[in-house]
Amino acid sequence: MTANQPAMDGGFDVLSLDCPSRLILQRIGDRWSIFVIAALSKEVLRFTQLKQRIGGITPKVLTETLRALETDGLVAREVFAEMPPRVEYRLTPLGRSLLGPISAVREWAETHVGEVLQARERAGA
Amino acid sequence: MTANQPAMDGGFDVLSLDCPSRLILQRIGDRWSIFVIAALSKEVLRFTQLKQRIGGITPKVLTETLRALETDGLVAREVFAEMPPRVEYRLTPLGRSLLGPISAVREWAETHVGEVLQARERAGA
DNA sequence: CAGTATCCTGTGAGATACTG
DNA sequence: CAGTATCTCACAGGATACTG
Numbered sequence: 001m002t003a004n005q006p007a008m009d010g011g012f013d014v015l016s017l018d019c020p021s022r023l024i025l026q027r028i029g030d031r032w033s034i035f036v037i038a039a040l041s042k043e044v045l046r047f048t049q050l051k052q053r054i055g056g057i058t059p060k061v062l063t064e065t066l067r068a069l070e071t072d073g074l075v076a077r078e079v080f081a082e083m084p085p086r087v088e089y090r091l092t093p094l095g096r097s098l099l100g101p102i103s104a105v106r107e108w109a110e111t112h113v114g115e116v117l118q119a120r121e122r123a124g125a
Numbered sequence: 126m127t128a129n130q131p132a133m134d135g136g137f138d139v140l141s142l143d144c145p146s147r148l149i150l151q152r153i154g155d156r157w158s159i160f161v162i163a164a165l166s167k168e169v170l171r172f173t174q175l176k177q178r179i180g181g182i183t184p185k186v187l188t189e190t191l192r193a194l195e196t197d198g199l200v201a202r203e204v205f206a207e208m209p210p211r212v213e214y215r216l217t218p219l220g221r222s223l224l225g226p227i228s229a230v231r232e233w234a235e236t237h238v239g240e241v242l243q244a245r246e247r248a249g250a
Numbered sequence: 251c252a253g254t255a256t257c258c259t260g261t262g263a264g265a266t267a268c269t270g
Numbered sequence: 271c272a273g274t275a276t277c278t279c280a281c282a283g284g285a286t287a288c289t290g
Binding site: 171184185187204209210211212 | 272273274275
């Protein structure tokens with residue numbers, strides 16, 4: 001892989017455009033992925049349940065987000081041949097392993113969001 | 126990082142649109158912020174030095190990124206009244222405290238990016 | 251129920267050129 | 271050196287309506 005020169009303290013060059021971090025941030029940094037992952041963190045959910053829990057998301061965008069997460073192996077989609085149709089979404093083991101890092105960011109955010117907002121105000125935002 | 130279940134029982138509602146996590150992900154999830162933070166993780170750097178180390182970034186975008194990070198209190202900008210002008214950028218303590226969480230994501234990425242790419246290929250991306 | 255199908259818009263970001 | 275100033279464009283993502 002791309003172990004050019006260790007930046008920060010790992011074996012990857014964080015300044016490289018194809019650094020894995022970038023890939024992952026593009027996946028979870030978008031507007032909705034993290035909501036979906038959070039919603040599925042403890043429950044298997046159906047399409048409409050997801051839509052209800054994640055307020056404000058449109059079906060189109062929810063579909064896109066779910067397909068992207070599925071493509072990357074983070075979410076599993078199971079279709080039951082019933083009438084009416086039933087589709088269940090759950091995190092894969094890979095998806096579940098992301099909960100830890102996300103949690104680290106979330107905890108930082110909860111601890112420091114006040115400081116960020118203060119700085120923002122001080123700057124006149 | 127206490128939680129294996131980071132989602133809905135941490136005191137904050139991760140599914141809320143104004144969840145702190147979202148704010149932070151919007152900041153570090155954009156195309157360049159993490160590069161800037163990484164570049165400044167061990168060194169104080171000047172504008173041109175940043176531009177050189179972060180290949181491909183245009184001055185306009187670098188300026189925008191630095192201003193945003195400064196606004197949020199993550200980066201400090203120090204101007205020296207000299208000729209030719211000299212401006213130094215460094216992480217604030219708040220900015221440095223972000224290195225931990227970022228590192229957690231980076232480590233996950235390094236460990237699992239292969240699986241993600243395999244899943245992506247398997248899906249025909 | 252679990253999505254598609256269209257249409258539309260804001261904006262992140264690139265290219266390029268110029269300046270105190 | 272350390273930025274501004276414009277222009278441009280792709281595309282994520284929203285609104286709305288429809289369907290197997």
